[in-house]
Amino acid sequence: MNVPKTRRKGAAVTSPAVSSRDLPHPEPAEIRLEAVLHALSDPMRLRIVRELAADGDELSCSYFDLPVTKSTTTHHFRVLRESGVIRQVYRGTAKMNGLRRDDLDGLFPGLLDTLLDAAGRQAARVRDPGDG
């Protein structure tokens, strides 16, 4: 906590100083099923993952129009990243988010697709109660 909170732009210390900031991601071997399930058990995060899956590509955080503040949005994306569900990378001022499909499919075959299907069925069920 006593470390200088920020470095001025020109005051980069001895570090690779790649243009992008680095974000910690769990290795595949570190991804825990319980953490994945916990990450997806939040409605906001499940919604994010569904949109990412629907798009199929990377989406910036600002693409999502969630009914929470930006602080909370940052929090949810971090939970998804730290659980191994998404990969985040900076591109300019934007932070792009993509599903870790290959890693998840390798660890838990069929899980992501089954979960997405389940979420889709529930959305349809909730959206269409009874016979319209």
Add this chain to the structure above:
Amino acid sequence: MNVPKTRRKGAAVTSPAVSSRDLPHPEPAEIRLEAVLHALSDPMRLRIVRELAADGDELSCSYFDLPVTKSTTTHHFRVLRESGVIRQVYRGTAKMNGLRRDDLDGLFPGLLDTLLDAAGRQAARVRDPGDG
């Protein structure tokens, strides 16, 4: 903390004569995916569900030898019941627990099996640290 393991799979009783105590269960239409995922995101509860699936039949609460107190065990079983993952019914002094397979398969096809498979893979992976 030696839990006397009551016999599993009590002999089939031909005369049900349901007990006086009733336990509230969510209707299939009330089961929420988020609640199911949250229920299964706890290691203790995931373990319970895995044992229930491995046995294939009903098991009493006392059959499980969990590293927590009975109070906590009761809590976990209630979370599983209220989320719709298991069905609980009293039989004598015992409380029998069974997976709601049909209901879950109807709502979220393939989800339970995929989750159980994922949990099994992770257990094998953790138990056998081969590579990364």
Add this chain to the structure above:
DNA sequence: TTCATTGTACGAGAATCATCGTAGTTTGAC
């Protein structure tokens, strides 16, 4: 440089959660 955009860090509050210990209830057996 200045500015707007994008997202973060920090601190805080309220809610939820997992866990425990103790006391109590229900059932079945004696």
Add this chain to the structure above:
DNA sequence: GTCAAACTACGATGATTCTCGTACAATGAA
């Protein structure tokens, strides 16, 4: 009736979580 087994209800505690507001940093463009 008594007694033990199985499970619950209650209260408490410490940890985690979701949410927010404010202040700030990093980037790209003017």
